[in-house]
Amino acid sequence: MGFTIGGIREMRSGTRRRGRAAGATAVAEYTGLWGWAVAPGARASGGVCSCGDSACAAPGAHPLDFAREVPPGATPETAAEAWAEVPGAAMLLPVGRTFDVLDVPEAAGRRALVRMERLGVPLGPVAVTPSGRTQFYVAPGAAVGLPGLLYRMGWDDAGLDLRALGRGAYVTAPPSDLGGLGPVRWLRPPDPDTAAAPPQARLLLGTLAYICHRW
Numbered sequence: 001m002g003f004t005i006g007g008i009r010e011m012r013s014g015t016r017r018r019g020r021a022a023g024a025t026a027v028a029e030y031t032g033l034w035g036w037a038v039a040p041g042a043r044a045s046g047g048v049c050s051c052g053d054s055a056c057a058a059p060g061a062h063p064l065d066f067a068r069e070v071p072p073g074a075t076p077e078t079a080a081e082a083w084a085e086v087p088g089a090a091m092l093l094p095v096g097r098t099f100d101v102l103d104v105p106e107a108a109g110r111r112a113l114v115r116m117e118r119l120g121v122p123l124g125p126v127a128v129t130p131s132g133r134t135q136f137y138v139a140p141g142a143a144v145g146l147p148g149l150l151y152r153m154g155w156d157d158a159g160l161d162l163r164a165l166g167r168g169a170y171v172t173a174p175p176s177d178l179g180g181l182g183p184v185r186w187l188r189p190p191d192p193d194t195a196a197a198p199p200q201a202r203l204l205l206g207t208l209a210y211i212c213h214r215w
Helices: 005-033 076-084 106-119 142-153 203-215
Strands: 040-043 091-094 102-104 124-128 134-136 163-165 170-172 185-190
Touching: 005 076, 005 134, 040 170, 102 106, 102 203, 106 134, 106 142, 106 185, 106 203, 134 203, 142 163, 142 203, 163 185
Parallel strands: none
Antiparallel strands: 040 091, 091 170, 102 134, 102 163, 124 134, 124 185
């Protein structure tokens, strides 16, 4: 027995509804539980950005200019209403407000994470991207303070593949797609103790710098 055209349309419509509901639920969790703002972001397919700019510098990895940000503390109803206006948008988190991000190669980040967990180093959320990067969420100010921290630790001239993202930057939130490459995933999901108050970058930086240098 085959499917009717109407049945296919109904199935696709149901899938879209479930996708929109899942997106709104994730947004509500980020804003309501973790106290993060969420910005609707562009998507990309085949290197082409949904923003319509053929020369887009960050396909599928930037906020939509016309869409409103969902603020921290938004109710589930507010999140659902806001996300219904931007079906299919990626979830982007503004950096530099509640957290900064230390960004390192995925393999080095995974190895450093195992070592820090074993040593009992305080950790916040940690994400891995399909572009091969590990992102450690740390307290705001890390991007500004990173050069000085690396200098004091003796890593300033080591040529490390380690960077900090601060105010003005955005990161793609799991499980959204990053630039058409696939979904971002949590290695350590946010929790009530660290989402709104992640650790200072200096607590992680020694291990991250050491592993990145050896990698």
